[in-house]
Amino acid sequence: MVVENGHVGVRQLSYLPAVGSPYGVEVMDFAALRAMDTHRRRVLPQRPDFHVLALVGSGGGGHEADFHDYRLTEGSVVWIRPGTVHRWSDVDACDGPLVLFRTGFLPGFTAAEAAAPACWQVDRQRLELALLAAEHLRREHAAAASTPRLASPELLSHLLAALVLRALPDATAPAGATPVDSRYTDVFRAYRAAVEEHFTDRHHVADYARALGCDARTLTRATRAATGTGAKTFLDQRILLEAKRLLAHTDVPVAGCARRLGFRDVGNFTTFFRRQAAVPPAAWRAAYGVAGARSGPASGL
Structure with a gap:
């Protein structure tokens, strides 16, 4: 399996x-x-x-x-x-x-x-x-x-x-979402797939808009309709989530995490992480990292 x-x-x-x-x-x-x-x-x-x-x-x-x-x-x-x-x-x-x-x-x-x-x-x-x-x-x-x-x-x-x-839950639309225009469903689906594939090397919504053949405002409207947040926030949250995973579940140095996520230097990564998570990367790793992880038998599927 x-x-x-x-x-x-x-x-x-x-x-x-x-x-x-x-x-x-x-x-x-x-x-x-x-x-x-x-x-x-x-x-x-x-x-x-x-x-x-x-x-x-x-x-x-x-x-x-x-x-x-x-x-x-x-x-x-x-x-x-x-x-x-x-x-x-x-x-x-x-x-x-x-x-x-x-x-x-x-x-x-x-x-x-x-x-x-x-x-x-x-x-x-x-x-x-x-x-x-x-x-x-x-x-x-x-x-x-x-x-x-x-x-x-x-x-x-x-x-x-x-x-x-x-x-599915009764209310699937998150706070801030708007009624979904059918025209936006495919746009958001394409944007989400592109973010998943390229978030480590594309950090700007404009890059996705060009690749998908639309403008950044369309991506923002489609993303807000689906998730309640704008396209830039959606992208930043995806990068942040992967940063948290790397810091918590690997022993890759902070500078190595920055490189894996497409940041030019560790300073830019640290600034991004602190702005998004309200703590610096080292503090997140200290709280959630493998060195301080739960002990004992702990996962199947």
């Missing part, structure tokens, strides 16, 4: 389909996660290159994603995006499905889906419907794996989209 590559402080996970499941999606559950992870690696920091959508049907516990702690209770939904550094800090009593899927398997993300948080709650009625949707996906996947003539990646993709739509 997953393989790992060496990386200081964080287990890197890459998606590998289970035998007979070459479809880019897979359904398991918390019980299977615990059974396959007898050494409790799930409680250690890990960084998957695929999506994990988890529903807590019963029980409770805890989860941590990119420096935020979340309590899990019945009705919790967790969406781990590719690149997120997370750990299942406590899922010993959780029950419910976990859906693993590759980037691109889910039909085009809408702005609402992009704005969904890492963890949220749904009420009992919507939870039951979401669990039914996950079970439908699981059964279709099992049928496709055991009987190839029944296999339909398109059907699995649509069932996954139905599950996501059923599980």
Whole structure:
């Protein structure tokens, strides 16, 4: 299901389909996660290159994603995006499905889906419907794996989209977001993809605007409609998040972090980090870095 590559402080996970499941999606559950992870690696920091959508049907516990702690209770939904550094800090009593899927398997993300948080709650009625949707996906996947003539990646993709739509929080638009003009949905999606690919070498919105064939004001309107923030803030937050990950989960020197993130010198990086995070990089590393990280058995998927 997953393989790992060496990386200081964080287990890197890459998606590998289970035998007979070459479809880019897979359904398991918390019980299977615990059974396959007898050494409790799930409680250690890990960084998957695929999506994990988890529903807590019963029980409770805890989860941590990119420096935020979340309590899990019945009705919790967790969406781990590719690149997120997370750990299942406590899922010993959780029950419910976990859906693993590759980037691109889910039909085009809408702005609402992009704005969904890492963890949220749904009420009992919507939870039951979401669990039914996950079970439908699981059964279709099992049928496709055991009987190839029944296999339909398109059907699995649509069932996954139905599950996501059923599980989305009531109010996906963040504070400050505006009603989404359909013209902006594709613009934001393209901008978000470009930022993800180039944030280490493009730090100016104008560069993205030129590459995408639009102007910076259009990017700002599209980004604000989807996320409640402007295009520059969205870009800066992405750079900052990666800086925090590097400082907390690797032993790369601050100057090395600056180079990896495309800053000309460590002074510019330090100024940027202090302005965005309100503390200098060294202080962030002292508080969250591997040297001061939680001890004990701590992550699975």
